[in-house]
Amino acid sequence: DAKTTQPNSMESNEEEPVHLPCNHSTISGTDYIHWYRQLPSQGPEYVIHGLTSNVNNRMASLAIAEDRKSSTLILHRATLRDAAVYYCILRGSGNTGKLIFGQGTTLQVKP
Amino acid sequence: DTAVSQTPKYLVTQMGNDKSIKCEQNLGHDTMYWYKQDSKKFLKIMFSYNNKELIINETVPNRFSPKSPDKAHLNLHINSLELGDSAVYFCASSRPSIGQVVGDGYTFGSGTRLTVV
Numbered sequence: 092d093a094k095t096t097q098p099n100s101m102e103s104n105e106e107e108p109v110h111l112p113c114n115h116s117t118i119s120g121t122d123y124i125h126w127y128r129q130l131p132s133q134g135p136e137y138v139i140h141g142l143t144s145n146v147n148n149r150m151a152s153l154a155i156a157e158d159r160k161s162s163t164l165i166l167h168r169a170t171l172r173d174a175a176v177y178y179c180i181l182r183g184s185g186n187t188g189k190l191i192f193g194q195g196t197t198l199q200v201k202p
Numbered sequence: 203d204t205a206v207s208q209t210p211k212y213l214v215t216q217m218g219n220d221k222s223i224k225c226e227q228n229l230g231h232d233t234m235y236w237y238k239q240d241s242k243k244f245l246k247i248m249f250s251y252n253n254k255e256l257i258i259n260e261t262v263p264n265r266f267s268p269k270s271p272d273k274a275h276l277n278l279h280i281n282s283l284e285l286g287d288s289a290v291y292f293c294a295s296s297r298p299s300i301g302q303v304v305g306d307g308y309t310f311g312s313g314t315r316l317t318v319v
Contacts, residue, residue, distance in 0.1 A: 125307065134206075134311055135294075140307060178245075189258055190308060194244070
């Protein structure tokens with residue numbers, strides 16, 4: 092299973108943009124890049140996913156490098172409710188679609 | 203309406219007991235999963251069912267037995283509970299990935315915190 096590498100923790104100020112990086116140098120051509128987050132005492136929550144092109148939705152944006160070996164989750168204006176563990180995960184067709192979680196990035200948002 | 207619901211939310215039980223956790227989804231998804239999150243917060247997949255058929259079984263002790271009576275339900279039965287089984291168990295569902303689009307997101311339940319004493 093292709094692996095991802097994320098910083099253990101990051102800090103941000105409220106109402107400022109946050110860029111959460113993820114490296115996935117062994118990504119295969121059919122792997123989708125997924126992002127999930129887990130707020131304290133809750134289950135993981137789907138944030139966004141993409142294959143090659145940048146993606147936007149109401150929660151965040153996903154910027155994917157041209158070689159697809161890295162990606163960045165962008166929260167445009169962080170709020171206190173965005174404090175969570177953010178997971179970058181590769182989901183491919185060869186593993187029957189299972190999500191394999193790493194340690195993620197713990198995002199702290201300061202007021 | 204809760205999309206993926208698990209019961210109970212909390213479960214405290216003694217070693218050696220047998221317990222079940224129930225999961226139901228109303229999203230019309232064909233695939234369901236059980237994940238375990240231990241005290242170090244690592245989330246590990248345990249099982250996956252696609253339309254009532256077991257498709258993933260990740261090195262889980264035989265004491266754990268999933269059962270899917272229909273594609274909207276995936277229950278987890280645990281025999282002879284041990285202290286190391288204490289964890290938060292999450293159920294999830296998604297559209298199938300076998301032979302189809304694999305990019306869709308999972309929907310997780312809010313978890314069942316199991317404490318074995």
